[in-house]
Structures are given as structure tokens and as C-alpha cells.
Amino acid sequence: SGQKVCYGDFKRSCYKLAYFQDLSRRVGFQEARQACEIDGGALLSMESEAEQQLIENMLQNLTKSGSGISDGDFWIGLWRSGDGLATSSACPDLYQWADGSISPFRNWYTDEPSCGSEACVVMYHQPTANPGLGGPYLYQWNDDRCNMKH
Numbered sequence: 001s002g003q004k005v006c007y008g009d010f011k012r013s014c015y016k017l018a019y020f021q022d023l024s025r026r027v028g029f030q031e032a033r034q035a036c037e038i039d040g041g042a043l044l045s046m047e048s049e050a051e052q053q054l055i056e057n058m059l060q061n062l063t064k065s066g067s068g069i070s071d072g073d074f075w076i077g078l079w080r081s082g083d084g085l086a087t088s089s090a091c092p093d094l095y096q097w098a099d100g101s102i103s104p105f106r107n108w109y110t111d112e113p114s115c116g117s118e119a120c121v122v123m124y125h126q127p128t129a130n131p132g133l134g135g136p137y138l139y140q141w142n143d144d145r146c147n148m149k150h
Helices: 029-038 049-064
Strands: 003-006 014-017 074-080 095-097 120-125 138-144
Touching (some): 029 074
Antiparallel strands (some): 003 014
8 A cells, every 4th residue: 555646747657655654564675666566666766856855745745644654764766786795885886776767866875875785775764863974864865685674
């Protein structure tokens, strides 16, 4: 389930946000990716700062809806494929969009991506967390382990 939001003037006319307060309903990256594909879509690939801002606005509206939304990051369609751990300085260049798009746009949080065993990317949504070096943990991107539940 999720909230579908459609716009007539964007390249992707519809977006679907799924947020689960019930931790048992949250899923790993591959499960989220499959759920999107079953629904006829794909995990989000972002092409520009304008699209990033659009998504941020949608998440803010979802928060204001009185649903009691709390901390919980959102999977996006950026990931790093390949075997083993990526530890080289080239690691940030190894991330690609799951839908095959080639957008170079990135919105990493300070000191991210950390690479290593973290190969799938979330958009931070931790409004109750104390700010870190890069400010609040809101809407910037973080690489995480693909089996984490978001």
C-alpha cells in the first residue's frame, strides 16, 4: 500500500510513497524493488535538484497529514552492484540507478557513501535524530546494507 501522487507536468507523472510505522511491514531493498515492479513502476531514480525538492515536499506533506509519521528512511533506486566490498576511492562512481537511467545527480549526506558492505541507498527521514556533521538527517542520501528494513 502507499500514497500515489500524480503530476501532469513532470517527466514521471506519478510517484507512490509507501511508509510503514509498523516495523514488521518494512522491507529490504530487493523486496522494495520487486514491490515497485509488480506495481508497474520502479524504485525512484532522481534526475535533478528540482525532482529531489518535489520528493521532499511530498514527504513533508505526508508528515503533515497527521499520520503520526516518525523516523524511517525511504529506499530509492540507487545501488552498487558487484561482489565483495568496495573500499576504493572510486566507490561513489560505482552506484547506478536500478531502472537503468543514467542521471549523475546525487544528494549524499556528508561523509557518504561509506561503501564497504553498504551497497543500497536510502533517503534519510529521521526528524527526531540530533543533527550530525551534515545537518539534520532529512532527505539526503545514505548507503545502507541492502537487507535493512525501510
